[in-house]
Amino acid sequence: MRFQQLQDWLEWQESCHPREVELGLERVGSVASAMAISLNHCQVITVAGTNGKGSCVATLNALLLSAGYRVGCYTSPHFLHYNERVMLNGLPVDDATLMHSFQRIDDARAATPLTYFEFGTLAALDIFQRSHLDVAVLEVGLGGRLDAVNIIDADIAIATSIAIDHQDWLGLDREQIGREKAGIFRAGKPAISAGFNPPASLRTVAQECGADFYQAGEDFQFENGCWSGTNISGQSIECVNLPEPQLPKESVAAAIQAIHLLPLATANIDFACVNTVQLPGRFQQIKINGKPLILDVAHNPAAANYLAERLQAQRCEGRTFALISVMQDKDLDGIVAALTAEIDAWFVADQPNNDRAMPSNQMTTVLSQHNINKFEVGKDIQQAYQRVLSLMEEGDRLLVFGSFFTVAEVLMLQGDAAKFTNEGNS
Incomplete structure (x- = not known):
C-alpha cells in the first residue's frame, strides 16, 4: 500500500492534480470503468442543488434506516473527520476501508490525474459497490452535469433550491446554474425539484432528456403536518x-417524495422521525460554558436569508454576536444585507492557512458599506472566537457562520464535538 495512514493519503491526493477543481467526467469515468464500478445492484438517489442538499440526504438516510434498509451516503465536505463523507448504515467508514479503496483507485488510474474530490467520489462508489446496499444516496459536490458523482446514473434525481453561487463554474444566473444542476436527470427516471421558485431550466432539461418531473407545490407538498404527493404507481x-x-421543510418534502418513488416497501418507514433528523452546521444550537452558540454554514445570500428567518423566529433576550469568515468567491455583500438587521456586533476572522479565505480587510470593507461600525477583527478564528466569548453576557448568543471551514474550526477548537450540550441541530 502506498501509505499506511489516512492523513498521508489525503495530503498526497491534494498534490495529484494541478487544480483543486477540474470538472468533467472523462478522467474519473475512465478510472471507474477500469475498476468496473457499478451501483446497478442498488437504487441510487443523486442530490444536487445550491442549498439544502445535506438536509435532503440526511432525511433520506434517516427514513430508509428507520425501516431497516441498508443505506450508503456520500456527502462533502466534512467537518471534523474525512470519514464523515462516506457513511454506511448511519456510521462513517473506518480508515482501513478508505485506504484499501484509495489503493484500488491508485492501481487502476495508472497515469490519470485525479483531484482530491474525484479520489473521494471513486472511493465512496467503490465502497458502496462492495457493501450490499439497498439504496446509495450521492450528494453532488459542484454543479451536477460535470460533477464526478454524475458518472453514476441516478434512479431518482433531486434538485434542491437553486441560487447564485459558484458562478465561475456554473454560470451567471439561476437559469444557467439550474441547467448545470439538472445534468443529473435521466430519461424515464424521476426528477424532483424541491424549490418553490425553481428556474425554468429544471423543467426544460427534464423535458429534453425525457425525465419524469415532479415539482414542489404542484406534484407534492408538506403543509400543516400533512405531506401529499405521488407513489411509484402514480x-x-x-x-x-x-x-x-x-x-428545511422543502428538502424534507423532496426526500419523502423520493422515498415513495423507490421500488421499496414504505409500510415500515417511520415518517414521524423527520423532526429528529439533525445535521451539523445547519442552525446547530449548542452551549459552551452555558453560552448559547448557533453554528451555520450559510455562505450565499439565499442561505443567509433563510438563516435570518430562523433568527427572527427565535429571538434572544440579549444581543446577537456574529463571528464570520467567508471564502473569496462568495457574495459577501448579499450575505451581509440579509443579516444586518439580526446582528448587533460583528467579529471578522482571517484564515491565514486557507488560501481560499477572504482577507479580513475585504470583509470589513463590505461591512462598512452597509454602515456597520461595530466590528472587531481577529488574526484567526481562534482569536476572534475567544474574544467574542469573553464579551458575551447572560442572555446573549453567538452566531458562527460563513463557510464549512469556519464552523469546522470552531468545532475543532472544542475538541470532541460530542461534549456539546445539543439543543436541536438543524
Missing part, C-alpha cells in the same frame, strides 16, 4: 400527522 398518497421538521 397514485396520490398522503402522510398525515407529521411533526414539524427541524431541517
